Amino acid sequence: MMAGRIMSGRKIPRRLCASVAALGASLLLAACGQETEAEAPAPRPVRVVTVEKGQGGQPVTFTGQVQAQDEAALAFRVPGRMIERSAHVGDQVKAGQIVARLDPQNALNTLRSARAAVAAAESQLVTVANTFDRQERLLANGFTTQANHDAARTALQAAQSGLDDAEAQLKIAEDNVGYTDLVVDASGTVTARGAEPGEVVQAGQMILQIARKGGRDAVFDVPANILRAAPADLAITVALSDDPNVTATGRVREVAPQADPVTRTFRVRVGLDNPPEAMRLGSTVVGRGRIANDPVIEIPASALTAVNSEPAVWVVDPASQTVALRNVQVASFSPANVGVASGLTAGEVVVSAGVQALHPGQKVRLLGAGS
Incomplete structure (x- = not known):
């Protein structure tokens, strides 16, 4: 107890105080350094x-299909019952080839009737012409009247007109016999058929759809806002949808003047430059382009x-x-x-x-x- 009082009464040496102060400062600086390191994370x-x-430009992409640049719907020019159709979808046809026939019996009967009418008109013309010649001679000798002569002239003119009409009807009948054969006017590929043998068809009814040989188009349905923004000479890259490695380039060849009433889009035909054989008619293609140039x-x-x-x-x-x-x-x-x-x-x-x-x-x- 006495020793504790004696020690408590003593003064602490200055060296000890300095050591304690230095230790405290070191601990404080270490703590500050840790805080600085925590506040500066790695980048x-x-x-x-x-x-x-x-x-x-804005890239645009559309899906369409390959079509022929020139397609024609073959049809008979006269009505009748079709008895034969030798071409089918996918067949290659040549110019001058007969691809379908109508029953020609009615046309042949009309032709025979027209020929008979021509023969009758020719006979009538010969009779009337002889009568007019007699009236000419009688009038010159004063043995007939002017009225009889004028009547003979009128009859001759009517007979000549009758023969002209009969010959025209004969030509029509001959043409109608020829029209019972449906002849291809240009080589191409059959893409659709509209009637089968045995049907009674009307004049102008599509029998076969022919994609004529020549160029091919990629056909797309395009919204109006894209058409307004697209330049006139827009280049289009076209690729097969199932094989993007098969490509062709082209430019807009035709734009429909009127929008589709249902989709409100415009049909655009892009003429393809040297399309590969793999781009067959009807193939699905994807067209890509840009609608601005800045x-x-x-x-x-x-x-x-x-x-x-x-x-x-x-x-x-x-x-x-x-x-x-x-x-x-x-x-x-x-x-x-x-x-x-x-x-x-x-x-x-x-x-x-x-x-x-x-x-x-x-x-x-x-x-x-x-x-």
Whole structure:
């Protein structure tokens, strides 16, 4: 007890106080260093792209089919019962080939009647002509009247007109006999049929649809807004839907003047340049093109974010390796790419992946830069 009082009454040496103070300062500095290290996290790794101006315009894609540039519907010019059709869908036909026939019996009967009418008209003309010749001689000798002579002249003119009419009817009858044969006027491929043997068909009724040899078209149904934006000489790349390696190029050859009443789209025919044989008639094709020509900056769709309900991107400062949020104006959008109308310049570095976890001024570590 006495020893404790004696010790409590003693003064603490100055060296001991200095040591304690130095130890406390060291512990305090160590704690501050730990806090500083905690407040400075490692740069966040991000993927980036270097933006460049590419081909401008909004890409458009449509699905259509291959058709012949020139198709013709073959039909009989006279009605009747079809007794034969020798061509079928898919057959190759040649110019001058007979592909269908009507029963010619009625046409042949009409032809025989017309020939008989011509023979009767010729006989009548001979009789009337002889009568007129006699009246001519009698009038010259004063043995007949002018009235009889005029009547003979009128009868002669009527007989001549009757013969002309009979000969015209004979020509019509001969043509109608020929029209009972359906003849191909140009080589091509049969794409459709409209009647079967045994049916009674009307004049002008489609019997066979012929795709004539020559060029081929890719046919698409296009909305009006795309037509308004597309240039007049728009180049189209056409590929088979089941084999994209089979391609051809072409340009718009014909645009329907009126929209389809149901779909409100316009039928557009694209003339194909040297289409490969694999692009058969009726094949399903995909056409691609661009409806504008001004160069634009394209960035991956994953790079786009938003701030204040406006589209924006994270731009990397190459000197400080920090990011800043910048608003951009979007010109076009597709599942893969975004066309930027303004807000970026060529050569700038934009974050393409990891945009959700960034904040302004944050240091980043670049994982990849490409154009």
